[in-house]
Amino acid sequence: xxxxxxxxxxxxxxxxxxxxxxxxxxxxxxxxxxxxxxxxxxxxxxxxxxxxxxxxxxxxxxxxxxxxxxxxxxxxxxxxxxxxxxxxxxxxxxxxxxxxxxxxxxxxxxxxxxxxxxxxxxxxxxxxxxxxxxxxxxxxxxxxxxxxxxxxxxxxxxxxxxxxxxxxxxxxxxxxxxxxxxxxxxxxxxxxxxxxxxxxxxx
Numbered sequence: 001x002x003x004x005x006x007x008x009x010x011x012x013x014x015x016x017x018x019x020x021x022x023x024x025x026x027x028x029x030x031x032x033x034x035x036x037x038x039x040x041x042x043x044x045x046x047x048x049x050x051x052x053x054x055x056x057x058x059x060x061x062x063x064x065x066x067x068x069x070x071x072x073x074x075x076x077x078x079x080x081x082x083x084x085x086x087x088x089x090x091x092x093x094x095x096x097x098x099x100x101x102x103x104x105x106x107x108x109x110x111x112x113x114x115x116x117x118x119x120x121x122x123x124x125x126x127x128x129x130x131x132x133x134x135x136x137x138x139x140x141x142x143x144x145x146x147x148x149x150x151x152x153x154x155x156x157x158x159x160x161x162x163x164x165x166x167x168x169x170x171x172x173x174x175x176x177x178x179x180x181x182x183x184x185x186x187x188x189x190x191x192x193x194x195x196x197x198x199x200x201x202x203x
Contacts, residue, residue: 014175115132144196
C-alpha cells in the first residue's frame with residue numbers, strides 16, 4: 001500500500017481541491033451534461049449546455065422539445081442525433097420522477113446513461129462514495145500500475161476501489177481525471193517534472 005499512499009499524497013498536493021468541471025445549476029442538468037460528455041470534452045459540453053439550458057430552462061420545456069431543435073444545439077458533439085434523443089428522453093423520465101433519484105439501477109435505465117455516468121452523478125450530487133472510470137482515469141491507473149494493462153473498465157474500477165480508502169473515492173476520482181486531463185495526457189505527458197515517474201509504466 002506504500003505505492004498507493006505515495007500516489008494519493010502526490011495527487012492531493014497537486015490538486016488540493018478537485019471539482020467537477022461540468023457546469024450545472026440543477027440536478028438533471030448535471031445528469032444530461034455527463035451523458036453528453038461521452039467522447040468529447042467538458043469544455044465543449046459546457047458551451048452546448050449553456051445554450052441548451054438557456055433555451056429550455058425547465059424540465060417541462062426540455063421534455064417537450066423538438067428533436068431537430070435539440071440536434072442543432074448539440075450538433076458539435078459526437079453522436080449528436082442519439083444524444084439529442086437521449087436529452088429529451090432523460091428529461092421526460094426525470095420530469096415523471098420529480099428529481100434525479102439516488103438509485104443506480106433506476107438511473108441506468110435512462111437513455112445513454114451507463115455505469116460511468118451514474119457513478120459521476122451519485123458522487124457529485126449525493127456524495128456517495130464512487131469512482132467513475134473514464135479514459136483519463138483508465139489511462140492513469142494503468143500507467144501507475146494500479147490496474148493491469150489488459151484490464152477492462154470495470155476491472156480498473158474494482159482495482160481502484162480495492163486499493164484506495166473508501167472515504168477518498170470521490171476526491172481521488174476527480175484528481176485522477178484532472179491529472180490525466182492536464183498532466184498525464186494521452187500524448188506528450190508531462191513526465192519530466194512528475195514525482196511519480198519512477199513508478200510509472202509509461203514509455
